[in-house]
Amino acid sequence: MNAFRLTRTLPADATAAALRGDVLHGLTSTPKTLPPTWFYDARGSEIFEAITQIPEYPVWRAELGLLRQHAEAIALRTGARTLIELGSGAYSAKTRHLLDALTGLHAYVPVDVCESALRQAGQALIVERPGLTVHALVADFTSVLALPDTPGPKLLAFLGSTIGNFLPAERAAFLSCLSALLSPGDALLLGADLVKDEAALVAAYDDPAGLTSDFNKNVLRVINSRLDADFDPDAFEHVALFDTAHEWIEMRLRSLVDQTVKIRALDLAVDFSAGEDLCTEISAKFRREGLAAELAAAGLELAHWFTGPGQEYGLALAVPRRPGADRPPAGRSTACVS
Template identity: 65%
Template sequence: MSPLSITRTLPPDATAAALRADVAEGLSRTPKQLPPKWFYDARGSELFDEITTLPEYYPTRAEREILRATADRIAATGARTLIELGSGSSDKTRHLLRALTGLHSYLPVDVSESALRAAGEALLAEHPGLTVHALVADFQRGLTLPKTPGPRLLAFLGGTIGNLLPQERAAFLDSVHELLDPGDALLLGTDLVKDEATLVAAYDDARGVTAAFNKNVLEVINRELGGDFDPADFEHVARWNAEREWIEMRLRARDDLTVKIPGVDLAVPFAAGEELRTEVSAKFREDGVRSELAAAGLKLTEWWTDSAGRYALSLALRI
């Protein structure tokens, strides 16, 4: 068997069908909204990579600091299989792969086959004894894992769990419980509640990179569905919702306008000042994370933060 194999569990047209469904449903409702996954075409991924280097955007640096400091302690799980959801370029997992000396298999999961192939080939060059079995899949639409040696460590990094609404998080954590066997572990990255100014700045940087990233979803709709959005008609908005403890990214129409989207047979009216929500990014507290994990049959056993206490990695065992 080749050390790199790729299994596609998504039909070839699944991404296009999901985009049509999300745009048709999200832009027909009041208030209007879209899920954040549509930011990440090739251009959106480039912009996000740039965001992670900005001085205002601390989560990536904070998570990297924790991974470097705790990799050996994470390795103490004895994991022989590492599963990573939303793996992308697999950059963050390199710290884990170096520490997990007994690792047999790495299972990256992503919707992009090209990203999985590039990451898998790069990792095999660095770790020639590793077996990489990549899965082209959407982890929110059900996931079946191939047989691999245990114990297994499932990593969900980057604070991506914050993009899920509370009911979606509960369903996701339930699905993690079903994927894992007793004694397997979940490594979870969560951004933490902190002062509003720091949070808003992370999503509204001075150079306007996040604004361009936010507006890129309009370009995706134009390209894929024939829409006639003009990004200049919209203003980037980042707002802290103190009651729900999450950041909301929105696009605010500057004037009354109507957007035509032939690919879903829609004409979408916007009133001046009307907002389209494009992302929720929840922030967490340790007690809340512990409670949400416990509700899904996962026991938090380790809680690590960066030196500034801005971000956390937690380790939870399937019980």
């Protein structure tokens, strides 16, 4: 019998409060920052959907291809009866490949801050997949999660290389939290964009059609709309660069003029100097050995590694480290943030 249940662990005003806090903290810091979470509203989601289809941005397609090719192997190695997906959004092609392959699946637990996306996904699934229990969680997966009681083994999926949007210390803490959610026999499936040619990396975040520029500036439109601000997106230049020392992409908005922006909902005026940068995203790129070391530090063992011929993207299947197993030597971290 089909079953759909939705549990909200976020207060109804949590998103608005988080936006106010992030903007107040980020725009009064030096240097100024805003987290990439706020790229997304209806328009931002549409722009990002378009970005996933351009040739310069292969991340989405590379991960989809790996899941299409290796979903059955992942299912065979995990035997998962519950699939938990963090940041699930709407029902996607990536999720569909995993659900198709996990023939013994009993429950799907999508976790997202967007209730409407979760309801859309749940309603589609209970129609398409008789017998599957869907227990959606309206929750912030970066906070402590209270997962529903579902049968194991469990497969915890965190895709899209979103792990690269955490600062190194944040990422270490987050991976440890994920590790704590897993019991023996469970597994973590982690998507990671890999270090590659610098020109290709920069092009993915600064495409000729200007989609990534429009996406980056959408954070300003979101603040205008939700906090009654008067940002002029045309008064900022989109900047994307690759930090070779840390192996991450930085996205910034550079003020073209001296200007003062008013954010009326916060009773805040923010001065920008001409040439001053506002950091909006850092997207770390990984190497297998560095990621394996980070997983090990969190109590996880890299059990299987899936990648394509071009070594552009990787799927890490990690399991709780066996009691008494030696901890591998720490490797160089190649990660980071938002």
